[in-house]
Amino acid sequence: MELKNNYDVIIVGGGAAGFTAAYEASNKGLSVLVVEKGKTLGGSGNYIEGAFAVDSFMQKKHADYHLTKSAALDEELTYSHYKADTNTWKQYIDGSADIIKWLKDLGVEYFDVEPLGSGARTWHLFKGRGDAVINKVLAPKAKQQGTDILSSTEVTKLISENGKITGVEIKDLNDNSISKIKGKNIILATGGYLNNKEMIAQYTNYDANQLIPVNSYKNTGDGLSLAWKVGAQRYAMGMAMLFGGYIKDPDKPSHVYRYDELNGAANQQSLLWVNETGKRFVNEEVVDNFAQAGNALFTQNEFYTILDQATIDHLQNNSLYKAMGTYDYHDTKLPQLQEEIDKELADGAKYLTKADSIEELAKELNLPDLPETINRYNEQAHAGKDKDFGKNSKFMVPVEKGPFYAIKQGVGAFCTMGGLKINLDNQVLDQNGSPIKGLYAVGNDAAGMLIGDTYGPNMPGTEAGYCFFSGKHTADVIAEK
The missing domain is CATH 3.90.700.10 (Succinate dehydrogenase/fumarate reductase flavoprotein, catalytic domain)
Structure with a gap:
């Protein structure tokens, strides 16, 4: 593939959040590169079963559905013991129904919206799981719109100049060759660190020998490590x-x-x-x-x-x-x-x-x-x-x-949530809470804003839904700058 000298957006990770951002950014006319270290696309997003939303067109068809946005917000904040960020949750809840409709309009098919166990009816279940959403809808459409996709390629370093992230260093995993690519905006979408035993041991209270990751095995904390090395704040680790x-x-x-x-x-x-x-x-x-x-x-x-x-x-x-x-x-x-x-x-x-x-x-x-x-x-x-x-x-x-x-x-x-602190534009924040210019995080890498110490299946689909919401929202933010 002949790469451009400079991209408007470089996305690190080709999963649910990454390809949502890729589709939306390329649809807005931006030049986009997705860098995926695996041989195949989708990552752990391929196993997503359904996405969270409040007040969607699908929920309104169920007579027993009475959840309000304010009730959902109160429930999530209480569940997290108010460790979750109120404004992040409010923004997400307010935009969640639009994401379900947006995906449907793109061609995503659903079974129905259901509860999980004793939880609320917020789980919008995909036909073909996330695999179909990513590999049959988002990735092909992004590619049709001009998105370049590199697989079997690892981002090894974020390049910064004068306090702004201006590109990435990449390694071709087929021949270990190193090259650099310029990018005006870098989005980290690497899916967390569940498959990194050292990080699990260092940053969580879980016994890594008892913990059984059931995912794509690619989520080794790459995006977090890249961001921490350029001064990003380590935030909400441990869940x-x-x-x-x-x-x-x-x-x-x-x-x-x-x-x-x-x-x-x-x-x-x-x-x-x-x-x-x-x-x-x-x-x-x-x-x-x-x-x-x-x-x-x-x-x-x-x-x-x-x-x-x-x-x-x-x-x-x-x-x-x-x-x-x-x-x-x-x-x-x-x-x-x-x-x-x-x-x-x-x-x-x-x-x-x-x-x-x-x-x-x-x-x-x-x-x-x-x-x-x-x-x-x-x-x-x-x-x-x-x-x-x-x-x-x-x-x-x-x-x-x-x-x-x-x-x-x-x-x-299934995944970890957290590692980087972000603002409402999904910009990664430094130790002082200021945005690192040109650097964004989505999906699991940014989802520490939504949690306490326990994931909330009382509102099923929240992390999957956030992958789609944060990916689209971040692309929109960049396109509107």
């Missing part, structure tokens, strides 16, 4: 978007279990959870708020889901105990559950243990308190009252018909 338990398999990439029926049964059915000694430790209905479930699970050194053959048979042949948390699980049964279990056992999956008795299961996994836990749990299940943690009786499913199974898990996470 990952946890989504509860997740199968912990040392022999396979984590993404293979994302829509696995056994994973769904273990983590979204409020079945019995025990810790590293075999003791129960929480009301398993916490799965209705998956971020809170992740927090609860991190209080233990290890944890397992325990279930028996009767539970497996019920989930496969009769019905779910509760609706699953994502739209991929709208079926009322798990028809492949036994087949998945048998295959994993035949393959020697280390996370899955089967035994003919609870005592044998406890011995196999060194869970000395498990037999006592199961006895008490079954007694309370038959009595119809959870005296220990108050779980609804319909989810107190006895564990008594062998064979018995234990599923070892970690805590799943």
